[in-house]
Amino acid sequence: MSAGFYYGTEVFLNGLMTGVLYSLVALGFVLIFKSSGIFNYAQGVMALFAALTLVGLQDGQVPFAHLINSIFGTQVHHFGWHLPALLAILLTAGVMVVLAILVERYILRHLVNQPDIILFMATIGLAYFMEGFGDLMWGSEIKKLDVGIPQGGNLWIEENTAFLGGDDFYGFYLDSLDIVAAVFAGLLVLSLVLFSQYTKTGRALRAVADDHQAALSVGISLRFIWVVVWSIAGFIALVAGIMWGSKSGVQFSLSLIALKALPVLMLGGFTSIPGAIVGGLIIGVGEKMFEFLIGAPFLGGATENWFAYMLALIFLVFRPQGLFGDKIIERV
Amino acid sequence: MTMAETYQTPDGRTIGGQVMEMKNITLRFGGVKAITDISFDIREGEIRAIIGPNGAGKSSMLNVMNGFYHPQEGEVWFHGKKRGPMKPHQIAKQGIARTFQNIALFSGMSTLDNIMTGRLTHMKTGILKQAMWWGPAEKEETENREVVEKVIDFLEIQSIRKTPVGRLPYGLQKRVELGRALAAEPKLLLLDEPMAGMNVEEKEDMSRFILDVNDEFGTTIALIEHDMGVVMDIADRVVVMDYGKKIGDGSPDEVRNNQDVIDAYLGVAHD
Numbered sequence: 001m002s003a004g005f006y007y008g009t010e011v012f013l014n015g016l017m018t019g020v021l022y023s024l025v026a027l028g029f030v031l032i033f034k035s036s037g038i039f040n041y042a043q044g045v046m047a048l049f050a051a052l053t054l055v056g057l058q059d060g061q062v063p064f065a066h067l068i069n070s071i072f073g074t075q076v077h078h079f080g081w082h083l084p085a086l087l088a089i090l091l092t093a094g095v096m097v098v099l100a101i102l103v104e105r106y107i108l109r110h111l112v113n114q115p116d117i118i119l120f121m122a123t124i125g126l127a128y129f130m131e132g133f134g135d136l137m138w139g140s141e142i143k144k145l146d147v148g149i150p151q152g153g154n155l156w157i158e159e160n161t162a163f164l165g166g167d168d169f170y171g172f173y174l175d176s177l178d179i180v181a182a183v184f185a186g187l188l189v190l191s192l193v194l195f196s197q198y199t200k201t202g203r204a205l206r207a208v209a210d211d212h213q214a215a216l217s218v219g220i221s222l223r224f225i226w227v228v229v230w231s232i233a234g235f236i237a238l239v240a241g242i243m244w245g246s247k248s249g250v251q252f253s254l255s256l257i258a259l260k261a262l263p264v265l266m267l268g269g270f271t272s273i274p275g276a277i278v279g280g281l282i283i284g285v286g287e288k289m290f291e292f293l294i295g296a297p298f299l300g301g302a303t304e305n306w307f308a309y310m311l312a313l314i315f316l317v318f319r320p321q322g323l324f325g326d327k328i329i330e331r332v
Numbered sequence: 333m334t335m336a337e338t339y340q341t342p343d344g345r346t347i348g349g350q351v352m353e354m355k356n357i358t359l360r361f362g363g364v365k366a367i368t369d370i371s372f373d374i375r376e377g378e379i380r381a382i383i384g385p386n387g388a389g390k391s392s393m394l395n396v397m398n399g400f401y402h403p404q405e406g407e408v409w410f411h412g413k414k415r416g417p418m419k420p421h422q423i424a425k426q427g428i429a430r431t432f433q434n435i436a437l438f439s440g441m442s443t444l445d446n447i448m449t450g451r452l453t454h455m456k457t458g459i460l461k462q463a464m465w466w467g468p469a470e471k472e473e474t475e476n477r478e479v480v481e482k483v484i485d486f487l488e489i490q491s492i493r494k495t496p497v498g499r500l501p502y503g504l505q506k507r508v509e510l511g512r513a514l515a516a517e518p519k520l521l522l523l524d525e526p527m528a529g530m531n532v533e534e535k536e537d538m539s540r541f542i543l544d545v546n547d548e549f550g551t552t553i554a555l556i557e558h559d560m561g562v563v564m565d566i567a568d569r570v571v572v573m574d575y576g577k578k579i580g581d582g583s584p585d586e587v588r589n590n591q592d593v594i595d596a597y598l599g600v601a602h603d
Contacts (some may be wrong), residue, residue: 197462199462203449206441206445210438211437211439213432213436214432214438215438215449217398219452219453246344
C-alpha cells in the first residue's frame with residue numbers, strides 16, 4: 001500500500017471525528033425544529049454562552065465584573081476559587097435550564113400561533129442578545145477551556161496501527177479530544193433516543209412534535225414540553241461548547257459553528273435525528289476528503305471553507321427534503 | 333325540560349346525576365356568533381348526542397367543553413363545580429378526553445405509543461426519575477402499559493400495535509383515536525363526528541364500540557354526529573342545534589317529532 005493510501009485513511013478518520021462535532025450542533029437544531037417548528041438561529045450562540053459560563057464558573061470569575069467595576073469603582077475580578085470540572089459542568093447545565101425557562105416565559109409564550117418566520121426572527125434577536133449578554137457577563141477575551149479532556153495525538157492508536165504499514169508508516173494520528181468528543185456525542189444521541197422512546201416525557205415530546213392540539217387534548221402542557229426541549233438543546237449546546245472550546249479556545253467565533261450546521265441540516269433533513277448524525281459525518285468526511293483528493297492538488301487548497309455549502313446547494317436542487325427529512329407534499 | 337335526579341332508559345340502564353352542565357353559553361368570533369345562549373346538561377352514564385346541520389356550532393360547543401374555546405358568556409359546570417379559566421391540558425387532567433373530527437393522531441408514532449399518550453394524565457413520576465429509568469418510573473410504565481393493552485384488546489387492533497398510525501386506513505385511524513381517548517379512562521368522553529367519512533360497515537363497528545364503551549365501562553359520552561339514523565339508535569338524549577341556537581332537547585323520539593327540528597333538517601316549505 002502506498003503512503004498516500006494511509007494518509008488518505010487518516011484524513012478520512014479525522015473527517016469522521018470533525019463530522020461528529022458538526023452532528024452535535026445540528027442535533028440541537030433538529031430537536032427544537034421538530035417539536036416547535038422553530039429554526040433556532042441562536043443554537044450556536046447557546047454553545048458559546050454555555051462554554052463561557054463553564055469557564056467563568058470553573059475559574060471563579062465574577063459575573064458582570066467589568067460592569068460592576070465601572071459603576072462602583074471597585075476592582076473585583078475573581079472569587080478566588082477554582083471549581084472541579086464536573087461541578088462546573090453540572091452548574092452550567094443548571095444555567096442552561098434556567099435559560100430555557102426564560103426563553104419560554106419571555107419569548108415563546110408571547111409568540112404562540114405566530115408564523116414561523118416571526119419565531120425565526122425572535123431567535124435571531126435572542127442570538128444577538130445572548131452574544132452581548134455573554135460578553136457583558138464574562139468578558140470578551142479569548143479563554144482557555146480545560147475540563148480534563150486529554151489532547152494531542154493518541155499514542156495508543158499510533159502504536160497499535162503502526163504495524164499496518166511499512167517502515168516509514170508510524171500509525172494513524174488521531175486527536176484524543178476528537179475521540180472523546182465522538183464517544184460523548186454517541187452517548188448523547190443514544191440516551192436521547194432512549195429517552196424519547198421509552199419515557200412518558202419523551203413520548204409527550206414526540207406527540208407535541210406531531211400535533212399541538214391533539215397533545216393538549218391528552219393533557220400535555222406545551223409550555224412544559226418547550227422548556228424540556230430547550231433545556232435538552234441547551235445541554236447539547238453545552239457539550240458542543242465544551243468540545244469546540246477545548247479544541248480552539250472559547251471565543252466569539254464559536255457561535256459561527258452554527259453556520260456549519262446549516263449544510264448538515266440541508267443534507268440530513270431538518271426533522272430527522274439520524275439525518276443530523278449522518279449529515280454531519282458526510283460533511284465532515286466530505287470536506288476533508290475533497291480537500292485531500294481534489295482541493296489541495298488541483299484547486300490551490302482552502303476548499304474546506306466552502307465545500308459543505310456547495311454540497312448543500314447541490315442537495316437543495318435534487319433532494320430538497322434532505323436524506324431523511326419528511327417528504328414535502330403540498331396537496332392541492 | 334325538567335328531570336328527576338336519575339332516570340331509566342328504555343333498555344333498563346339507570347342514568348345518574350349531572351356530570352357536566354353548560355349554562356347560557358354564548359361564543360363569539362369577532363362579530364360572528366357561533367353559539368347563542370345555549371344550556372344543557374350531560375348526566376352520568378348516558379350517551380348524549382349533539383346534532384345539527386353544517387355550521388350549527390356543534391364542534392364549537394365541543395371545543396368549549398374541552399377548553400379549546402372560552403365562551404364570552406355563560407358557565408361550564410363539571411362535577412358540581414363551576415369551571416374557572418383553564419387550559420385544555422388542565423381540563424384533560426380533570427378527566428375529559430376527546431377525539432377530533434379530522435383525526436388528530438401523532439402520525440409518526442406507533443398505535444401503541446399513540447394510545448400510551450392517553451395515559452399521560454395518569455403518570456406522575458418526575459422527569460429526572462424517568463431520565464434515569466428509576467424504579468418507580470419503570471413500574472409506572474408497566475402498569476399503564478397494561479391498561480393500554482386492555483384498550484387494544486377491546487378495540488380489536490392487536491394486529492396494528494406497532495404500525496405507525498400515519499400508514500393506517502382512515503377507519504382504523506379513527507379507532508386508534510378512540511383508543512387514545514379511552515386509555516385516559518375519562519369521566520367524560522367527547523367524540524367529534526366519530527363516524528364521519530365511514531362506510532356503512534365501519535359505522536356499524538364504531539356504533540358497537542361506542543355502545544360497548546358506555547355499557548362495559550359506564551363511560552359518560554357526548555358525541556356530535558351528522559347521521560341522524562345512527563344518533564337515534566345509540567343516543568339516550570339529543571340536543572339539536574341550528575345556527576348556533578338550541579332548537580330541541582330530549583329523547584330521540586321527542587326530538588324526531590319536534591317541528592323545529594324537522595324544519596331545520598328538511599327545510600320549510602315556502603308556499
